[in-house]
Amino acid sequence: xxxxxxxxxxxxxxxxxxxxxxxxxxxxxxxxxxxxxxxxxxxxxxxxxxxxxxxxxxxxxxxxxxxxxxxxxxxxxxxxxxxxxxxxxxxxxxxxxxxxxxxxxxxxxxxxxxxxxxxxxxxxxxxxxxxxxxxxxxxxxxxxxxxxxxxxxxxxxxxxxxxxxxxxxxxxxxxxxxxxxxxxxxxxxxxxxxxxxxxxxxxxxxxxxxxxxxxxxxxxxxxxxxxxxxxxxxxxxxxxxxxxxxxxxxxxxxxxxxxxxxxxxxxxxxxxxxxxxxxxxxxxxxxxxxxxxxxxxxxxxxxxx
Numbered sequence: 001x002x003x004x005x006x007x008x009x010x011x012x013x014x015x016x017x018x019x020x021x022x023x024x025x026x027x028x029x030x031x032x033x034x035x036x037x038x039x040x041x042x043x044x045x046x047x048x049x050x051x052x053x054x055x056x057x058x059x060x061x062x063x064x065x066x067x068x069x070x071x072x073x074x075x076x077x078x079x080x081x082x083x084x085x086x087x088x089x090x091x092x093x094x095x096x097x098x099x100x101x102x103x104x105x106x107x108x109x110x111x112x113x114x115x116x117x118x119x120x121x122x123x124x125x126x127x128x129x130x131x132x133x134x135x136x137x138x139x140x141x142x143x144x145x146x147x148x149x150x151x152x153x154x155x156x157x158x159x160x161x162x163x164x165x166x167x168x169x170x171x172x173x174x175x176x177x178x179x180x181x182x183x184x185x186x187x188x189x190x191x192x193x194x195x196x197x198x199x200x201x202x203x204x205x206x207x208x209x210x211x212x213x214x215x216x217x218x219x220x221x222x223x224x225x226x227x228x229x230x231x232x233x234x235x236x237x238x239x240x241x242x243x244x245x246x247x248x249x250x251x252x253x254x255x256x257x258x259x260x261x262x263x264x265x266x267x268x269x270x271x272x273x274x275x276x277x278x279x280x281x282x283x284x285x286x287x288x289x290x291x292x293x294x295x296x297x298x299x300x301x302x303x304x305x
Contacts, residue, residue: 088280095287096128102294103129107178109196110286111187111256112205113242113249115216117282118181121205124283126179134172135181140164149183162189169195184245187252197257201293203286204256208263209246211274213239258289 108125110118119135126133137149143164144152152161165186172180173195180200186192196202217234232240246253262274265285271277 085278085280088278088284092124092128092280092284092287095284095291099287099291099294100129102291103201105176107131107172107176107180107200108290109180109182109200109202110205111182111196111202111253112184112207113212113245113253114184115212116184116205116207117279118205120279121283121286122179122181124279125286128283129177129179131177131179132175133179133181136165136168136172136186137181137183139168143168165189166191166195173198173200175199185249187249187255193255201258201290202256203258203260203290204253205282205286206253206259206261206263208274209239209242211262212242214275216242258286258293260286260289 108122108129108131110122112118122135123133125131140152140161141148147155149161152164162185165183166189169180169182169186169192172178176199178200180196182192182196186196193202213235216238260282262277262282265277265281266272266274269277269281
């Protein structure tokens with residue numbers, strides 16, 4: 001449900017992967033890793049443009065290739081590539097290597113309001129950690145023969161969708177080494193928290209409401225059943241509904257083990273508008289906040305929960 005937000009957020013374009021058989025000039029290829037327990041083959045490649053004036057203008061592209069994961073169909077595993085400035089990509093990789101041993105294979109669950117970027121940031125985190133990525137909404141849609149979430153709300157009601165959502169999270173909770181993008185309302189069910197916390201770390205992507213409303217208005221509200229029937233122009237109805245949802249769910253989001261505030265990231269980087277933040281910068285902050293959780297008393301250690 002969040003894929004359309006990418007264009008507004010300056011999120012990366014997911015492009016068809018290049019073939020790895022050839023080795024173009026000025027390229028670097030990292031070795032792939034195969035995890036037998038997940039049956040996921042991860043290929044990471046980096047390509048440096050031939051003509052660059054400085055490291056600041058170089059870019060890295062990453063690619064992930066996935067096979068099926070137990071009883072979930074392969075189509076739910078995302079395959080693609082993303083590009084990031086050279087220094088950002090390097091920092092992201094270094095940070096992931098620092099915390100990966102302490103994660104001990106535990107999954108990461110991204111929570112937050114609709115449009116907060118859970119899917120895009122989740123894909124980046126899954127790439128750099130060699131984890132598998134799942135979008136819980138997409139899994140639900142596949143289980144209902146491709147019916148969209150909006151159609152489910154219209155035909156069966158929200159309670160039907162929420163039951164499916166809880167069942168998906170229950171099934172995912174038995175796995176390790178996942179990054180899961182959850183639906184915006186997943187946090188309201190205590191049972192869902194039990195599943196997310198079972199073998200995972202929850203991370204709240206906290207985005208200012210005005211920025212969220214602008215993103216959603218830019219791509220329309222047709223795919224968002226909790227917004228589409230609000231009166232007014234797209235921005236006004238999005239802001240009104242998001243304000244209500246945050247009021248209702250704010251305490252639930254705050255239960256997350258780590259919080260990624262886009263306002264705080266913008267402040268640290270001297271960025272005037274959170275919409276100017278790159279998804280890589282947000283992913284780096286997510287890893288740093290996860291690291292902070294792991295280090296503090298009561299967090300996970302290298303031997304597990």
